[in-house]
């Protein structure tokens with residue numbers, strides 16, 4: 496008897512677990528009228544905290560703001576270490592947010608709330624599996640978004656070498672940036688953390704460049720750059736998509752200055 500019950504229970508959780516893809520298309524059909532698509536976090540901050548919502552004039556959270564509030568914000572729902580339980584909690588939360596919206600229970604940033612329109616109760620009845628699919632969509636939102644744009648900074652290795660770089664740069668009509676770094680290089684680490692990994696820089700890089708980090712202690716610089724390298728790490732070399740030399744920037748750069756360099760050399764399309 497016990498067995499049958501667990502079997503049934505399993506079946507029902509499977510049936511109601513929903514899929515990311517279904518959730519994504521539901522969101523597009525039913526929610527995107529008010530909730531717009533992805534806007535980068537630093538742009539959102541600028542919009543609300545510096546420009547009083549005059550850049551985007553958002554009347555409701557963007558999809559990535561919702562996913563962030565649900566999964567990682569200060570009032571996130573459930574515990575991501577227990578995804579099954581968390582999904583159930585997110586489903587409950589979504590039902591509440593949709594059918595009994597109440598600002599007192601909001602998980603959004605209270606500073607931003609004042610810019611939003613009043614949320615009226617959602618009039619269409621969604622089934623339990625539709626709610627489950629929406630929950631999965633938010634749960635997996637970040638993973639899928641990051642998958643679409645893989646980190647735009649990679650290490651040069653034997654497997655990911657000059658040949659791969661040229662092929663990638665050519666296919667995307669992009670310039671190449673080679674960073675010469677070294678194992679013991681505090682400035683490289685600082686710049687990686689504060690500049691290269693920032694969302695704004697990542698976006699510019701992924702649009703216009705193929706970026707590769709070369710640890711000169713372990714592997715030789717590609718494209719004959721050794722001749723142009725003055726043993727300063729980091730040094731950034733900008734190259735055409737065929738590997739020919741364009742410019743050299745030795746030293747560590749502040750974010751704003753580095754962005755100016757990137758904008759100057761980004762191929763115009």
Ligand code: HEC
Pocket residue numbers: 522525526527528529530554555556561589592593596597598600601602603611612613614615617629
């Ligand atoms: C008619 C416009 C509209 C539609 C359609 C809409 N929403 Fe919203 N939603 C809003 C607004 C406005 C807010 C922010 C104001 C608020 O929460 O009171 C909001 C807030 C939310 C929140 C955050 C609630 C909180 O904790 O503050 C969630 C989650 C949400 N919506 C999910 C959805 C989902 C999922 C759908 C589609 C099934 C959807 N919404 C459809 C307008 C809408």
